[in-house]
């Protein structure tokens with residue numbers, strides 16, 4: 001049986017959910033005798049930003065390449081814009097955008113010409129709802145490359161090249177956009193502009209975005225939902241806040257009073273603060289309330305998966321980190 005046959009053998013029954021842009025069930029991938037994905041389930045809806053996080057070698061790129069139709073899975077059901085990527089045609093591909101690690105080809109082309117040339121591919125796939133391609137001048141302005149429309153690709157700086165990568169990924173006004181480590185090499189201003197661009201794409205075009213990144217602050221800022229891939233499975237899923245609460249539901253309150261340092265963990269920080277200030281008033285100094293961060297949650301959940309120690313481990317890791325900073 002081929003990989004494609006096996007996909008059909010487990011195809012879901014029942015009517016498809018129209019709002020689901022991505023629907024992946026029990027995705028498995030084996031390279032030679034090594035299992036990399038052990039049954040990944042994931043979904044994304046129209047206009048949603050989903051961040052896929054995980055340690056090096058977790059299988060993020062493998063997963064994304066399967067979704068893009070560049071790699072055949074060993075087993076599982078995959079539907080991207082309602083289509084099995086293994087059978088996706090040009091019309092389907094025109095609805096996807098991919099921002100890969102840096103665009104190195106076409107060094108002699110000028111930026112504007114290159115975008116116009118690549119945009120031509122999408123023109124036959126314009127619809128009443130989606131005008132394709134994105135007009136070059138608008139696109140250049142959107143990614144902040146207007147001043148470089150006539151610059152040869154080979155002469156762009158690293159950050160400018162990355163902006164071009166983004167422009168290449170969205171020139172066809174994709175309904176689903178894959179961003180692989182999108183802001184590596186961006187300066188802080190370019191990163192902020194890029195984040196604004198992502199918000200604009202989801203707000204005005206309802207673009208669905210799947211993002212892989214090792215930058216947790218970026219995931220926190222951009223993602224509606226975060227999926228943590230470790231050990232070949234999605235080990236946790238939720239908003240940044242939900243993930244943080246999963247590893248530690250208590251907030252930690254710290255303060256000093258008469259030169260003494262105090263630390264108290266509580267599920268009701270507001271009530272505790274009210275009582276504390278009523279009792280000790282202006283003798284309370286250096287007041288701080290801290291909840292577990294996404295980074296705390298990420299490290300604890302990945303550590304849990306790697307060591308196989310589950311019960312209370314995540315919470316203890318968080319507490320140990322706290323103690324180390326005291």
Ligand SMILES: Nc1ncnc2c1ncn2[C@@H]1O[C@H](COP(=O)(O)OP(=O)(O)OP(=O)(O)O)[C@@H](O)[C@H]1O
Pocket residue numbers: 031032036054055056057058059060061062063
């Ligand atoms: N073509 C291949 N043949 C054999 N093994 C592969 C192949 N591609 C990836 N792998 C292995 O599969 C595992 C997952 O790789 P993948 O590139 O998907 O991870 P990743 O999560 O994207 O990692 P990173 O964060 O380092 O980019 C790794 O152990 C990698 O060595």
